[in-house]
Amino acid sequence: MTALLGDTVIATDMPAAPAEASVDQPVIHFAAGIVGFPQAKDFVLEQGDGGVFELRGADAEAPDFVVVAPAPFFPGYAPVIDDETVERLELRGEEDALVLLVVTLADDPGAATANTLAPLVVNARTRQAAQVVLTGQSFSLRQPLLAS
């Protein structure tokens, strides 16, 4: 339920930021784009049902993603965000960082997976974001979400 931000522990279950985001629908900016979609930089975060969010590409050609907050699915998830990222996103502390996981859906909804290796880190204050690869930590590109 927490992430390490440099030496700072940050909470990954921050309902305030996405709830607020769904009201005025601010644009989240990925300055470096998203791997696979280098041109897609602006997205709107919309809150859906069941703690599931949709990250909608602001341009017509941009992709949409289903994303989730880690906490309800992976209570022990504690990624360490590297200093380069902290600096790049101008994260001042735990209250700035919102962590979201990209979900890959399957024909069977129960077989959905989340990318815990490369979470989306959003600066809730500035709306700057990046997909961060967590090197040296044992996470997965395809972690089953709804293991029952």
Next chain:
Amino acid sequence: MLVLSRRPTQSFVIGHDIVVTVLEVNGDTVRLGIAAPPEVTIHREEVYKELQQANTTAASPSPESVAAFAQRASRHHHKKKKPE
């Protein structure tokens, strides 16, 4: 492909603001330091390709599959809360 020879501590510049420095050569391993502007991301190539594949697979799911997943996810949360 451009090929350059460099010794440890020597660098080369890509464009105007990316500097790659050879830090150490040890057997078959070369350690490099890379200084680049914030909008330039740096990945190991094999990681980049795997992430590209994962993101492409995840992109733009059908509204039906999103709805089915959201429903299943809310049942999942509900089930988890029962034992408390």
